[in-house]
Amino acid sequence: MAVTIRDVARRAHVSVATVSRALTSPELVRPETRSRVLAAATELGYQPNRAARGLITGKTGNIGIVVPDLDNPFFTGVLKAVQARAVQADYAVFVADSDEDPVTEAKLVHAMAKQVDGVVLCAPGLEDAQIHEVAGATSLVLLNRRLPGVPAALMDSAGGMHAVVDHLVALGHHRIAYLNGPRTSWSNQERRRGLMKAVAKHGVDLADLGPFAPRYEGGLQAADLAVAAGTTAIVAYNDIMALGVLARLRDRGISVPGDVSVTGFDDLTYASLCSPALTTVAMPVAQAGRTAVNLLLDWLDSDHSEAPQIVAETQLIVRGTTAPPRE
Amino acid sequence: MAVTIRDVARRAHVSVATVSRALTSPELVRPETRSRVLAAATELGYQPNRAARGLITGKTGNIGIVVPDLDNPFFTGVLKAVQARAVQADYAVFVADSDEDPVTEAKLVHAMAKQVDGVVLCAPGLEDAQIHEVAGATSLVLLNRRLPGVPAALMDSAGGMHAVVDHLVALGHHRIAYLNGPRTSWSNQERRRGLMKAVAKHGVDLADLGPFAPRYEGGLQAADLAVAAGTTAIVAYNDIMALGVLARLRDRGISVPGDVSVTGFDDLTYASLCSPALTTVAMPVAQAGRTAVNLLLDWLDSDHSEAPQIVAETQLIVRGTTAPPRE
DNA sequence: CTTCGCGGCGAAAACGTTTACGGCAAGTTC
DNA sequence: GAACTTGCCGTAAACGTTTTCGCCGCGAAG
Numbered sequence: 001m002a003v004t005i006r007d008v009a010r011r012a013h014v015s016v017a018t019v020s021r022a023l024t025s026p027e028l029v030r031p032e033t034r035s036r037v038l039a040a041a042t043e044l045g046y047q048p049n050r051a052a053r054g055l056i057t058g059k060t061g062n063i064g065i066v067v068p069d070l071d072n073p074f075f076t077g078v079l080k081a082v083q084a085r086a087v088q089a090d091y092a093v094f095v096a097d098s099d100e101d102p103v104t105e106a107k108l109v110h111a112m113a114k115q116v117d118g119v120v121l122c123a124p125g126l127e128d129a130q131i132h133e134v135a136g137a138t139s140l141v142l143l144n145r146r147l148p149g150v151p152a153a154l155m156d157s158a159g160g161m162h163a164v165v166d167h168l169v170a171l172g173h174h175r176i177a178y179l180n181g182p183r184t185s186w187s188n189q190e191r192r193r194g195l196m197k198a199v200a201k202h203g204v205d206l207a208d209l210g211p212f213a214p215r216y217e218g219g220l221q222a223a224d225l226a227v228a229a230g231t232t233a234i235v236a237y238n239d240i241m242a243l244g245v246l247a248r249l250r251d252r253g254i255s256v257p258g259d260v261s262v263t264g265f266d267d268l269t270y271a272s273l274c275s276p277a278l279t280t281v282a283m284p285v286a287q288a289g290r291t292a293v294n295l296l297l298d299w300l301d302s303d304h305s306e307a308p309q310i311v312a313e314t315q316l317i318v319r320g321t322t323a324p325p326r327e
Numbered sequence: 328m329a330v331t332i333r334d335v336a337r338r339a340h341v342s343v344a345t346v347s348r349a350l351t352s353p354e355l356v357r358p359e360t361r362s363r364v365l366a367a368a369t370e371l372g373y374q375p376n377r378a379a380r381g382l383i384t385g386k387t388g389n390i391g392i393v394v395p396d397l398d399n400p401f402f403t404g405v406l407k408a409v410q411a412r413a414v415q416a417d418y419a420v421f422v423a424d425s426d427e428d429p430v431t432e433a434k435l436v437h438a439m440a441k442q443v444d445g446v447v448l449c450a451p452g453l454e455d456a457q458i459h460e461v462a463g464a465t466s467l468v469l470l471n472r473r474l475p476g477v478p479a480a481l482m483d484s485a486g487g488m489h490a491v492v493d494h495l496v497a498l499g500h501h502r503i504a505y506l507n508g509p510r511t512s513w514s515n516q517e518r519r520r521g522l523m524k525a526v527a528k529h530g531v532d533l534a535d536l537g538p539f540a541p542r543y544e545g546g547l548q549a550a551d552l553a554v555a556a557g558t559t560a561i562v563a564y565n566d567i568m569a570l571g572v573l574a575r576l577r578d579r580g581i582s583v584p585g586d587v588s589v590t591g592f593d594d595l596t597y598a599s600l601c602s603p604a605l606t607t608v609a610m611p612v613a614q615a616g617r618t619a620v621n622l623l624l625d626w627l628d629s630d631h632s633e634a635p636q637i638v639a640e641t642q643l644i645v646r647g648t649t650a651p652p653r654e
Numbered sequence: 655c656t657t658c659g660c661g662g663c664g665a666a667a668a669c670g671t672t673t674a675c676g677g678c679a680a681g682t683t684c
Numbered sequence: 685g686a687a688c689t690t691g692c693c694g695t696a697a698a699c700g701t702t703t704t705c706g707c708c709g710c711g712a713a714g
Contacts, residue, residue, distance in 0.1 A: 052670035070407035080397035270597035379700035
């Protein structure tokens with residue numbers, strides 16, 4: 001059915017070995033025969049069978065990516081970048097969705113392990129030990145999770161959150177509410193860490209609320225608690241929660257940013273589309289995705305002596321939901 | 328390094344053939360030896376090498392999906408469903424992003440062809456002939472594109488658009504603007520087809536505007552044209568354009584739905600989050616993704632005699648941006 | 655007692671590559 | 685002119701499976 005290396009060999013009047021050499025290490029064959037082989041290959045539309053090649057070389061030419069939720073624009077943003085960088089490097093990419101479940105997460109990377117040269121694991125919910133365990137099955141690069149000994153592409157959420165507080169304090173806010181996401185989430189811990197540092201530095205009052213579900217409904221629920229706490233600024237764990245907060249405040253007739261300021265996190269597209277547009281911090285998802293596959297590729301032909309962790313800068317995007325407090 | 332079928336054979340004191348049989352066609356070995364093999368396999372943590380298996384069986388156990396844009400929630404919605412259905416059927420999925428470019432589209436499915444058993448091609452920009460051509464390289468299922476001879480999972484956009492017009496007419500609108508997306512896009516043609524049918528049926532006035540870029544900016548641009556045309560209802564090609572329209576109308580002090588009604592298409596998450604919430608039509612993306620995989624799987628072990636085209640129903644979601652016209 | 659059938663299993667070929675090894679001619683060095 | 689190198693290429697082994705073929709032993713049938 002398909003055209004194999006043998007067909008090319010016959011047509012070019014050489015052996016299969018020569019065909020293989022002409023394609024993978026051109027300097028090993030005489031230019032004349034090489035061009036004869038290349039011609040035969042293109043005429044027949046020959047494409048090497050990667051599975052067969054992988055069987056002998058041990059490399060598959062594939063990488064995998066497992067994300068917690070393909071409906072989350074944050075992860076599809078990194079997926080898009082990962083895919084783009086991968087094809088650039090002539091790799092194909094497997095994708096898997098763990099549905100936020102740590103055990104399927106582990107199962108998925110194990111299943112991928114024999115078919116890929118490595119996998120980038122996005123914001124895993126796994127325990128540290130379990131991550132080390134799956135790292136034994138294949139080469140691993142983490143994204144948005146730091147773990148000694150395994151390479152990681154990170155984003156400076158802590159710094160972004162620090163910038164949020166700086167911004168709020170500069171506007172004159174003294175009493176701030178933070179709406180926690182899931183306590184166990186590394187992202188929430190990082191964001192909270194940056195927040196705490198800035199809060200301590202500026203000596204502002206903090207209402208540390210939650211945890212809440214990192215969703216629209218979580219924001220609805222959290223908004224009332226935040227106003228009850230008498231704060232003038234609400235810092236949400238992420239954009240979706242912030243949108244919930246905005247909706248709830250509007251329903252209660254509380255004006256934003258007049259009565260209270262609100263910030264999100266992630267800079268999803270709709271953050272800029274609602275009105276007032278949401279002040280938030282942009283995550284360098286594309287950049288992180290690219291560096292994740294760069295790290296993976298480097299890792300694959302290195303001595304594994306060091307496991308670099310590269311952190312990309314976040315950026316505060318000031319829009320319409322933050323302003324100086326009243327009076 | 329990895330544990331192979333030979334290791335299992337040794338440990339179970341049988342031949343490799345028996346191990347293979349015990350795992351793939353259990354009825355061919357005596358229960359006693361089968362359990363001995365299974366025990367050895369799990370003790371060693373053996374997982375068959377799919378590449379090697381594929382080499383001989385001709386099946387890879389993989390499917391591919393190529394989408395025009397991984398940043399588009401519409402496509403990631405179908406991707407999520409495709410992935411879920413695929414793992415259910417014990418398939419792994421390759422993903423590729425064509426960046427809306429027909430030639431990379433074709434290139435990508437060709438590149439995938441030898442590594443997958445089939446691919447689902449989402450809303451391709453390719454010409455009909457070119458689609459037939461790539462269909463020669465591997466088994467193909469289309470999503471949101473109809474083409475005789477190749478199986479397809481479709482969504483009834485035309486019906487959805489018809490429902491939109493019915494809704495608007497029922498509210499009392501007589502003069503409607505349609506904001507076209509890209510003329511060559513199959514989706515736009517379908518949506519316009521449904522619109523035209525309903526317009527003819529109800530005998531309403533139509534301002535057929537555009538084409539516009541199917542983006543926020545396209546909506547900004549289109550809004551002014553629509554009001555200049557003196558229409559009382561604006562039907563946008565999709566949600567993102569509709570959001571642009573809403574923003575532009577708000578800037579100009581034109582009230583929605585007081586002065587003019589607006590509808591979107593796709594029901595992206597933020598359609599329900601902005602205010603007023605957008606009246607739109609929900610696309611059954613998950614369902615379409617699932618049936619696409621089902622079609623592919625069926626196609627793989629059938630005689631290819633018929634190429635079914637399954638269309639899933641859309642649903643009009645009436646929210647806050649539509650109301651009876653003034654006076 | 656032969657023959658046949660059959661369940662269970664092993665030996666080996668096959669899938670499409672890459673690569674170690676060796677051969678052969680031509681050139682280089684003494 | 686013998687002995688080495690060197691460049692180019694073919695032969696064959698190997699990768700980890702599945703599957704065809706055939707062998708062996710055993711019970712049933714003649």
